[in-house]
Amino acid sequence: MNQDQFIPILEVDQLQVSYGPFQAVKQISFAVHAGEIFGLLGPNGAGKTSTLSAIEGLLAPQGGSVRVAGFDVRKQSLHARANMGVQLQATSFQPELTITEIIRLFAGIYGIALSDEAVQEKLESIHLGDAAGKKYGQLSGGQQQRVSLVIATIHDPQLVLLDEPTTGLDPQSRRQLWERMEAIREKGCSVLLTTHSMEEAEAVCDRIAIIDHGRVIAIDAPAALIAQHQHDPEVISVTRKGKVTLEDVFIGLTGRAVRS
Numbered sequence: 001m002n003q004d005q006f007i008p009i010l011e012v013d014q015l016q017v018s019y020g021p022f023q024a025v026k027q028i029s030f031a032v033h034a035g036e037i038f039g040l041l042g043p044n045g046a047g048k049t050s051t052l053s054a055i056e057g058l059l060a061p062q063g064g065s066v067r068v069a070g071f072d073v074r075k076q077s078l079h080a081r082a083n084m085g086v087q088l089q090a091t092s093f094q095p096e097l098t099i100t101e102i103i104r105l106f107a108g109i110y111g112i113a114l115s116d117e118a119v120q121e122k123l124e125s126i127h128l129g130d131a132a133g134k135k136y137g138q139l140s141g142g143q144q145q146r147v148s149l150v151i152a153t154i155h156d157p158q159l160v161l162l163d164e165p166t167t168g169l170d171p172q173s174r175r176q177l178w179e180r181m182e183a184i185r186e187k188g189c190s191v192l193l194t195t196h197s198m199e200e201a202e203a204v205c206d207r208i209a210i211i212d213h214g215r216v217i218a219i220d221a222p223a224a225l226i227a228q229h230q231h232d233p234e235v236i237s238v239t240r241k242g243k244v245t246l247e248d249v250f251i252g253l254t255g256r257a258v259r260s
C-alpha cells in the first residue's frame with residue numbers, strides 16, 4: 001500500500017441520523033482513504049442510504065460530523081460538494097434532453113468549459129460515441145447508468161458516491177462499471193458505494209463496512225473478514241458447498257431473518 005492511501009478523503013465521525021423518534025444511524029464512524037474503493041454493506045433498512053444522504057449533505061444529522069477532503073459537509077458545504085460526485089439510485093435526468101445537452105448542462109453548473117471534442121471523448125469513454133444526439137429517455141438502463149456516472153465525475157471529484165450502482169445491470173455493464181471505478185481509484189480518487197452484491201464487494205472493494213441496525217458491526221478488507229470469521233459457529237452453520245464466502249460471513253454476522 002502506498003502512503004497516499006492513508007490520506008482520509010472522507011471522515012465520518014459518530015454520525016447519527018433520526019427520522020422523528022426513530023434512530024436509523026447510531027453513531028457510525030469510518031474513514032475512506034485516497035485511492036480506495038470502499039463498500040457499505042448491510043441488510044435492507046440497515047441505514048446505508050441514510051448514511052450516504054448525510055454524507056451528501058442532503059439531510060441534517062442529529063449528531064456527529066462528516067468531512068470530505070477536510071471540509072465539513074454542513075459548515076463548508078460548497079467546498080465539500082466541489083470535492084464530491086454523486087450518483088444516486090434514483091438519478092434521472094430530463095428524458096427529452098440529448099445526452100450531449102445533459103453533459104453540457106452539468107459541466108456548466110460546475111463552471112467547466114467543455115469543447116465539442118471533450119464532450120465526444122466523454123461519450124466515447126462510455127461507448128456512447130454514436131449516441132451523442134440521442135435523448136436520455138431513449139437509452140437503456142445500463143446506458144443511462146453510464147451517463148450518470150460521467151455526470152457524477154464531470155468535475156473530477158476526489159470522492160465519488162454510488163448508491164447501488166450495478167443493480168439491474170447485465171454482467172457486461174457491471175464489469176464495465178467496475179473498471180470505471182478502478183480507473184477512478186487509479187487516479188488516486190476514492191469511491192464509496194453501497195451494494196447488496198457480495199460478489200461485487202469481493203471483486204472491487206478494498207475495504208467494506210457491514211452495517212446493521214444503524215451501527216457498523218465489522219470493517220476490513222473482504223478477505224480479512226472471511227479469514228477472521230470463517231470459524232465462527234454462526235458462519236459455519238450457513239456455509240454452503242464447504243467454502244466460506246463473504247456472503248456466509250455477512251449472514252453469520254447479521255442473522256438469517258429477512259428484514260422488513
Ligand SMILES: Nc1ncnc2c1ncn2[C@@H]1O[C@H](COP(=O)(O)OP(=O)(O)OP(=O)(O)O)[C@@H](O)[C@H]1O
Nearest residue numbers: 019022023024042043044045046047048049050051
Ligand atoms: N424518510 C424517512 N422517514 C422515516 N424513516 C425512514 C426514512 N428513510 C429511511 N427510513 C428508515 O430508516 C431505516 C434505514 O433506512 P435506509 O434507507 O437508510 O436503509 P438502507 O440500508 O439503505 O436500506 P436498503 O438496503 O433497503 O436500501 C429504515 O428502517 C427505514 O425505514
